[in-house]
Amino acid sequence: xxxxxxxxxxxxxxxxxxxxxxxxLTPLDPYAQDLEGALTPPNSVNxxxxxxxxxxxxxxxxxxxxxxLCAALLLLLTISIFGSLIGxxxxxxxxxxxxxxxxxSDIFLAFPQMVFAVAVAGILGGGLFNAAAALAIIGxxxxxxxxxxxxxxxxxxxxxDAAKMAGTSSAGILFFHVLPNIAGPVLVTAALDIGxxxxxxxGLSFLGLGAMPPTAxxxxxxxxxxxxxxTAPWVILAPGFxxxxxxxxxxxxxxxxxxxxxxxxKD
Amino acid sequence: xxxxxxxxxxxxVPILFGITFLTFAMIHFAAVDAVDFMYQQxxxxxxEIKAAKRxxxxxxxxxxxxxxxxxxxFLTGDMGxxxxxxxxxxETFAEKLPATFELMTVSILLTIFIAxxxxxxxAVNQNKFVDIVIxxxxxxxxxxxxxxxxxxxxxxxxxxxxxxPIIGDNIIMPALTLTIAMGAKYTRQIRAVVLEExxxxxxxxxxxxxVSEFTIxxxxxxxxxxxxxxxxxxxSIGNLLGGTAIVETIFMWDGVGKMAVDAILMRDYPLIxxxxxxxAIIYVAVNLAADLLYxxxxxxxxxx
Numbered sequence: 001x002x003x004x005x006x007x008x009x010x011x012x013x014x015x016x017x018x019x020x021x022x023x024x025l026t027p028l029d030p031y032a033q034d035l036e037g038a039l040t041p042p043n044s045v046n047x048x049x050x051x052x053x054x055x056x057x058x059x060x061x062x063x064x065x066x067x068x069l070c071a072a073l074l075l076l077l078t079i080s081i082f083g084s085l086i087g088x089x090x091x092x093x094x095x096x097x098x099x100x101x102x103x104x105s106d107i108f109l110a111f112p113q114m115v116f117a118v119a120v121a122g123i124l125g126g127g128l129f130n131a132a133a134a135l136a137i138i139g140x141x142x143x144x145x146x147x148x149x150x151x152x153x154x155x156x157x158x159x160x161d162a163a164k165m166a167g168t169s170s171a172g173i174l175f176f177h178v179l180p181n182i183a184g185p186v187l188v189t190a191a192l193d194i195g196x197x198x199x200x201x202x203g204l205s206f207l208g209l210g211a212m213p214p215t216a217x218x219x220x221x222x223x224x225x226x227x228x229x230x231t232a233p234w235v236i237l238a239p240g241f242x243x244x245x246x247x248x249x250x251x252x253x254x255x256x257x258x259x260x261x262x263x264x265x266k267d
Numbered sequence: 268x269x270x271x272x273x274x275x276x277x278x279x280v281p282i283l284f285g286i287t288f289l290t291f292a293m294i295h296f297a298a299v300d301a302v303d304f305m306y307q308q309x310x311x312x313x314x315e316i317k318a319a320k321r322x323x324x325x326x327x328x329x330x331x332x333x334x335x336x337x338x339x340x341f342l343t344g345d346m347g348x349x350x351x352x353x354x355x356x357x358e359t360f361a362e363k364l365p366a367t368f369e370l371m372t373v374s375i376l377l378t379i380f381i382a383x384x385x386x387x388x389x390a391v392n393q394n395k396f397v398d399i400v401i402x403x404x405x406x407x408x409x410x411x412x413x414x415x416x417x418x419x420x421x422x423x424x425x426x427x428x429x430x431x432p433i434i435g436d437n438i439i440m441p442a443l444t445l446t447i448a449m450g451a452k453y454t455r456q457i458r459a460v461v462l463e464e465x466x467x468x469x470x471x472x473x474x475x476x477x478v479s480e481f482t483i484x485x486x487x488x489x490x491x492x493x494x495x496x497x498x499x500x501x502x503s504i505g506n507l508l509g510g511t512a513i514v515e516t517i518f519m520w521d522g523v524g525k526m527a528v529d530a531i532l533m534r535d536y537p538l539i540x541x542x543x544x545x546x547a548i549i550y551v552a553v554n555l556a557a558d559l560l561y562x563x564x565x566x567x568x569x570x571x
Contacts, residue, residue, distance in 0.1 A: 103281070104285075106282060107281070107282050107285035107286060107289070110282045110283075110285075110286060110547050110550065110551050111286065111505075111543070111546075111547050111550070112504070112505030112506070112508040112509050112546055112547070112550050113505060113506075113509065114505070114506065114508070114509020114510065114512065114513075115505070115508050115509045115512065115527075115542070115543065115546045115547075115550075116543065117509070118509065118512050118527065118528065118531065119290065119527070119531070119539050119542065119543045120293060121531075122528075122530075122531030122532075122539060123290075123293050123294050123531075123536075123539065124293075195409075195410060199412040199413075202412055202414075203412055203413070203414055203513055206412075206414045206513065207512070207513060207516065207528055208532065209531065219412075219414070222414065222415070222418065226418070226517075229418060229421060229422055229426065230426050233422055236418055236422075237422075240412075240415040240418065240419070243412055243415060244407075244410055244411055244412075244415065247410040247411075247412070248406070248407070248410040251406070251409060251410050
C-alpha cells in the first residue's frame with residue numbers, strides 16, 4: 001500500500017463509515033416531523049436548523065449520505081464489473097460478438113449521458129433505482145471500451161501463449177490472466193468516476209426524477225428547499241455542501257490513485 | 268475529405284436507428300400509460316373514453332407499426348403533436364431551440380475566454396502561488412454540481428447582493444453556472460497541455476535563439492491550447508446539453524432543456540422522444556465538426 005494514498009483513503013473511508021453507520025450517528029430522528037419547529041435556523045439543538053416539516057437538517061444530511069453513497073457505489077460496482085467483463089470478453093475473443101457489442105456501445109455513446117438519463121428516468125417514472133438504471137445504461141460502455149483495448153494488448157503477450165500451452169481453458173485465461181491485469185486501470189477510472197456519478201444521481205433527484213420523498217437524499221433535499229432559498233438557506237446549503245465535500249474527497253482520491261498508478265507504470 | 272464526411276454520415280444511420288428504436292421501445296414497454304396519466308386528475312373516466320383517446324393518438328396499434336409511423340413521420344419532418352398542448356412537436360422544438368443555443372454559445376465563449384488565459388498563466392507559473400490558487404479553484408469548480416452552483420449564484424448575486432434578477436431573460440447567471448463546471452475542466456487540461464508543450468525541444472530551441480517568451484506563448488503554445496479546446500468542446504458538449512436541462516429548469520430559461528423536464532413531468536412522450544433524438548443528432552454533429560476542425564488545425568491527424 002502506497003503511503004501517499006493513506007490520507008485520501010482515510011477521508012474516503014470516513015465518509016463510507018458515516019454512510020454505513022448513519023442510523024447510529026444521527027443526533028435526532030431524521031424523519032420526525034415537528035411543524036411548530038419548522039424552518040428553525042441553526043441552533044444548539046438543531047445544529048444545521050430544520051426544514052419545512054421541522055425535521056432536523058443535520059440528521060437528514062447524515063442519513064442522506066447512506067442513500068447517495070450507497071446508490072452511487074452500487075451503481076459504480078455494477079457498471080464497472082459488467083462493463084469490464086464484456087470489454088474483456090470482446091477484446092480477448094474478438095470476432096462477431098466483439099463487432100456486435102461494440103456497435104451497441106457506439107449507439108449508447110452517441111447519447112449525451114445526462115440527456116439520456118433524464119429522459120429514461122422520466123420514462124421509467126422516477127425513483128432512485130430507475131435513476132441509477134438510467135445512468136447505468138450508458139455508464140457501462142466506458143468500462144467496456146477501456147477493458148477491451150487493454151484485453152487486445154494483453155492477449156498478444158507471451159504469458160497468455162504460455163497459459164494456452166499449459167492447457168488453461170479460455171475462461172480460465174480470461175479470469176486468471178486477463179481480468180486481473182485490467183483491474184488496475186478500471187479501478188482508477190472508477191475512482192475518478194465516483195464524483196461524477198454522485199453529482200448525476202443527485203442531479204436527477206434534484207429534478208424530481210430520483211429519490212422520492214420522504215427519503216432523505218441530498219439532491220431531493222435541495223429540490224424541496226428550492227423555494228426557501230431566501231427564508232431558510234440552510235435547508236439547501238447543508239446538503240449542497242455535503243455533496244461538494246463528498247465529491248471533492250472522492251475526486252482527490254481518484255487523482256492520487258491515478259498519479260500512483262501512472263508513476264508505477266513509468267518505472 | 269468529402270469522402271470522410273460522407274462515411275461519417277453513413278455511420279450515423281444505424282446509430283440514429285438504434286437511438287430512436289431504443290427510446291421508442293422504452294416508452295412503449297416501460298412507461299406509465301400516457302392516457303391513464305392524462306385522466307388521472309379528473310377522477311374516474313370510462314374506459315371507452317380512454318380507448319377513444321388512445322385510438323386518436325394512435326396508441327392502440329402494435330408497437331412496430333407505431334414505431335414505423337413515427338420514423339416515417341420523423342424522416343419527413345413531422346414529429347407528431349404534443350399530447351398536452353396539441354401543438355406540433357417540431358414547431359415547439361424549433362421555437363425553444365434558439366434559447367438553448369444562445370445559452371450554450373455564451374457559456375462556451377465565456378469558458379474559452381476565462382479558461383485559456385487561466386490555464387496558460389498556471390502553466391507558466393508552475394507550482395508558484397498563482398498556479399496553486401488557479402488549481403485550487405479549478406478543483407473546487409470540478410467538485411460542485413451545477414444545480415448547487417446555480418443556487419449559490421442566486422443566493423449571493425440575487426438575494427444577498429441584489430445585483431441580478433433571479434429569473435427571466437437575464438442570461439448571466441445560467442451561463443455562469445454552466446461556465447464554472449466547464450471552465451474548471453478546461454483550465455486543468457489547458458494547463459497540462461501547455462506544460463507538456465513548454466518542455467518540448469522546439470521551445471528550448473526558440474528560447475536559445477532568443478525568441479521572447481511572449482512570442483513562444485502566443486505563436487506556438489496557444490495553438491496547442493486551441494487544439495486542446497476543440498477536443499474538450501467535443502467531449503463536453505454532452506455534459507453541456509445535459510446541464511442545460513437542469514440549469515434551464517432552475518432559471519426558468521425557456522429552452523429545450525426546460526421543455527424536456529416539463530414534458531417528462533407531464534408524460535408528454537412525443538416531446539421527450541423528439542428531445543432525445545435531436546440532442547443525440549446535435550451531439551454527433553458537433554463531434555463531426557470538431558473532428559474536421561481538428562484536422563484543419565493539425566494536418567498530422569489523418570482520417571481513418
